[in-house]
Amino acid sequence: MDARSGFVVVLCLMGLTCAIPVKYVDCGSASGKVTTVDINPCPSQPCQLHKGSSYSVNVTFSSGVATQTSTAVVHGVVAGIPIPFSIPNCDGCKSGIQCPIQKQQTYYYQTTLPVKSEYPSLKLVVQWELRDDDKKDLFCIKFPVQLV
């Protein structure tokens, strides 16, 4: 880690605002619209995710539909093949979102992403979807990460 990114991590540990919006690709947020994706700590991009550490994820989106439920589905895409990625709580309604979700409202989906120490060290693309009652995507985002 260089001095500059170390400094940013220290700011993060002190609880100061240090989140830089993550560059992401929209992979079909059919009914919603994502405005910001924050991963903390992620001082440089692609985000380096250290095995054994936990990261906070904060996705700001507006919903195009009303839905009672929201369920997160996360995949790690390695060489084009999506591999299911487990997260501690896939219930979006227990991840900072007050359900039922209403149309045209802005929500902050906030959760944690633990990185297991048994994962291999590689670059991959994280595909994160949040699905509505009809299993359609409220949002679908993709962003590259590096497991280290």
Ligand SMILES: *[C@@H]1O[C@H](CO)[C@@H](O)[C@H](O)[C@H]1NC(C)=O
């Ligand atoms: C998530 O992002 C929104 C908008 O930037 C912010 O208001 C909110 O405090 C953030 N939540 C967390 C847990 O960082």
